[in-house]
Amino acid sequence: MSFLWRVRQLFDGDQSMEKRPLVEEAPEIGAEPQESVPAAGQIMRQQGGSTRREAADFDALEELLIDAGIDVDMTMAILQEVRRGGLLGRPTAEQVIERIRGRLSAVLDLDSTLHTTGSPGLPAVVLITGVNGTGKTSSIAKLANMLKQQNHTVLLVAADTFRAGAVDQLAILADRVGVPMVRSVEGQDPSSVVFNGLQKAVADKVDVVIIDTAGRLENKKNLTFELQKVVRVIETKFGLPLSETLLVIDATTGENALMQARAFSEAIPISGIILTKVDSGAKGGSIVSIARELHIPIKLVCNGETLMSIKPFDKDDVVNMILLSE
Ligand SMILES: Nc1nc2c(ncn2[C@@H]2O[C@H](COP(=O)(O)OP(=O)(O)OP(=O)(O)O)[C@@H](O)[C@H]2O)c(=O)[nH]1
Numbered sequence: 001m002s003f004l005w006r007v008r009q010l011f012d013g014d015q016s017m018e019k020r021p022l023v024e025e026a027p028e029i030g031a032e033p034q035e036s037v038p039a040a041g042q043i044m045r046q047q048g049g050s051t052r053r054e055a056a057d058f059d060a061l062e063e064l065l066i067d068a069g070i071d072v073d074m075t076m077a078i079l080q081e082v083r084r085g086g087l088l089g090r091p092t093a094e095q096v097i098e099r100i101r102g103r104l105s106a107v108l109d110l111d112s113t114l115h116t117t118g119s120p121g122l123p124a125v126v127l128i129t130g131v132n133g134t135g136k137t138s139s140i141a142k143l144a145n146m147l148k149q150q151n152h153t154v155l156l157v158a159a160d161t162f163r164a165g166a167v168d169q170l171a172i173l174a175d176r177v178g179v180p181m182v183r184s185v186e187g188q189d190p191s192s193v194v195f196n197g198l199q200k201a202v203a204d205k206v207d208v209v210i211i212d213t214a215g216r217l218e219n220k221k222n223l224t225f226e227l228q229k230v231v232r233v234i235e236t237k238f239g240l241p242l243s244e245t246l247l248v249i250d251a252t253t254g255e256n257a258l259m260q261a262r263a264f265s266e267a268i269p270i271s272g273i274i275l276t277k278v279d280s281g282a283k284g285g286s287i288v289s290i291a292r293e294l295h296i297p298i299k300l301v302c303n304g305e306t307l308m309s310i311k312p313f314d315k316d317d318v319v320n321m322i323l324l325s326e
């Protein structure tokens with residue numbers, strides 16, 4: 001059952017309840033049939049019941065929002081908006097959904113332009129970061145393929161020197177896409193690979209360089225140091241501005257996604273997010289927390305394992321993903 005379905009069930013699913021008295025009392029044995037005009041006490045009890053039911057509805061809605069991965073602050077903001085939305089009486093499910101949709105859209109409404117054009121005659125440099133297994137290497141292949149289809153020349157740089165096999169994985173994908181790659185050996189300083197890569201990119205007049213990195217968040221100090229060193233090589237040694245520093249976030253990750261975003265953006269400035277695995281039953285609510293707290297826009301969305309499974313961010317798609325999550 002999707003989030004949307006549950007909200008509909010909650011606010012529209014029991015219309016027949018409206019017609020029933022809110023406080024039902026068993027008639028006394030042998031009592032006369034009740035008057036149709038209720039006594040003052042009964043009205044008060046009914047109003048109390050209505051308030052109680054409203055509170056129960058909002059408690060249930062709060063649970064649904066939290067369950068969809070929306071953080072507590074955002075959930076409270078949504079509930080407040082639904083409550084004070086000028087709605088007379090009990091809101092319909094559509095009114096509630098419209099307000100939730102509006103609020104999520106407003107938070108996700110950041111500049112999601114992907115910058116892949118360097119200064120005249122120089123390559124655009126795109127650095128890809130993120131924790132292990134989020135989809136960095138696959139997203140690089142998808143992005144390279146997308147750029148190649150737009151007639152850009154692309155060079156990949158294998159700067160994940162930590163994991164055995166990482167270079168070969170990228171090499172296979174580079175072959176499949178049909179773009180060159182600068183190799184590294186396991187344990188090599190990532191910034192020295194980046195240096196080699198940029199030298200080649202400038203010499204070959206490549207349009208876009210995409211750099212793969214290792215994402216060992218468990219050793220945060222080293223990761224921060226390595227990433228900062230890579231950024232220094234690109235920006236200071238080479239004098240090339242980073243066009244994009246993209247953080248890859250797996251949409252199926254819960255609130256840990258926000259921790260990841262905080263950790264990486266403390267290390268280096270993150271310009272955008274690649275949201276992956278939206279095809280894998282993702283709830284995705286945590287992406288809203290990242291947008292709200294860190295103002296990092298989503299720039300690309302990956303929804304499968306083929307090279308074509310990548311598209312520019314579309315706000316409505318992501319809001320629908322959250323609303324339709326199970
Ligand atoms: N279904 C689905 N799977 C994906 C998507 N993106 C990546 N994957 C899968 O996720 C797994 C990890 O992807 P990688 O690209 O190797 O992730 P990584 O971040 O480079 O991992 P490390 O190099 O180990 O840090 C692979 O099995 C990918 O096929 C996606 O959008 N949808």
Ligand SMILES: [Mg+2]
Nearest residue numbers: 136137160166
């Ligand atoms: Mg990788």
